[in-house]
Amino acid sequence: MCEVDTPLHRLPDQFLPNLRLVFVGTAASTRSAEIGHYYAHPGNRFWRALHEAGITPRRYQPGEFAALIALGIGFTDLSKSGxxxxxxxxxxxxxxxxxxxxIEKYRPRTIAFTSxxxxxxxxxxxxxxxxxxRQPRDASLPEIFVLPSPSGAASGHWTLEPWRELAAWIADLVDKR
Known part of the structure; x- marks a missing residue:
């Protein structure tokens, strides 16, 4: 069962125990907060990058974010009200x-910060x-990756390579099951 959020939360957390991957943003974008979907701005590269890197089998749309829980992928933000x-x-x-x-409660195997x-x-x-x-290992935490922001506002710093590194790690997790 996914975590229940308070009415002040802009976007619902998508968490289950032992997910293979949880994406963590700073906060919902204005567009995402308006429509209630993660990475919803048309200029955001998140959904394209997810597929192009090989993390998902097809290109999902922002309105399908909750469906990724079936792939072992969750979502949250550090600010749930901003x-x-x-x-x-x-x-x-x-x-x-x-x-x-x-993190302590749900124990995901991998965390990917999206900026x-x-x-x-x-x-x-x-x-x-x-x-x-991939970040230096801290045994008290899951594996952590830092990805370049997929926001169109950060396009000057965009590269798909860290997303591909994450995809290889996730594929290895699946292979070891």
């Missing part, structure tokens, strides 16, 4: 302890100190 671009999210809405509690900003908030380090791709 919405907008990263620089518009009020610091007091960022809930890293709440996110860590979800260096989200990862920097989690790690408490500047974005410039965060590398893309």
């Amino acid at each position: 919405a907008g671009m990263d620089h518009q999210i009020a610091a007091e809405t960022i809930d890293v302890p709440g996110f860590r509690a979800k 260096k900003k989200a990862a920097s908030l989690f790690y408490g380090r500047p974005s410039a100190a965060i590398a893309l791709g």
